[in-house]
Amino acid sequence: MDFEIRESVLSDAEQLxxxxxxVTKENPDTLATLIENHYISINEQEETIENVGPNDYKRVAVVDGKIVGIINMKQDLRKKFEHIAQFGISVQQEYAGMGIGSRLIENALEFAKSNEFIEKVMLTVFSNNTGAIRLYERFGFEKEATLTNQVKLEEGYTDLIYMTQWIKK
Incomplete structure (x- = not known):
């Protein structure tokens, strides 16, 4: 099945x-999103689409006109941290294993490497999300810190892992 990766546009708000x-429903124990506790209106989503800084990277993966994956990478705007960008990614389960997540990460890292400000890329992942951890490790991310029992789930707690990759040093 073919897929396209492109920038999101205002007309994507409802699909986003x-x-x-x-993805929040599919991954209740491995994903944290704002939509869990706050309904996002179309206007709020449109603002998010428009609010892309010059050193940010936001893309959607589309299959047959349907958004099935997203990646958002945002530069930290604080002076002492502006060399860092953090990303989050999600792909719907039905479309897992097609290379969508890999391509989204690959393209985001290419963007970061070509950006004069970004030197380090980071992400957070629940320790119970072993498939995602393996994917990030394949792309050169390393575990840098673990916050023990940082995530409260319905059936207990799990750790939050910070993974990073220096792309320029």
């Missing part, structure tokens, strides 16, 4: 909300 609802 739907995507976030789907």
């Amino acid at each position: 909300i739907e995507h976030k609802l789907i």
Whole structure:
């Protein structure tokens, strides 16, 4: 199945909300999103689409006109941390294993490497999300810190892992 990766546009707002609802429902123990505790209106989503800084990277993965994956990488705007960008990624389960997540990460890292400000890319991942951890490790991310029992789930707690990659040093 073919897929396209492109920038999101205002007309994607409704599909982006739907995507976030789907992946949150599919991954209740491995994903934390704002949509869990706050409904995102179309206007709020449109503002998010428009609010892309010059050193930010936001893309959607589309299959047959449907958004099935997203990646958002945002530069830290604080002076002492502006060399760092953090990203989050999600792909709907039905489309897992197609290379969508890999391509999204690959493209985001290419963007970061070509950006004059970004030197380090980081992400957070629940320790119970072993598939995602393996994917990030394949792309050169290393575990840098673990916050013990940082995430409260319905059936207990799990750790939050910070993974990083220096792309320029």
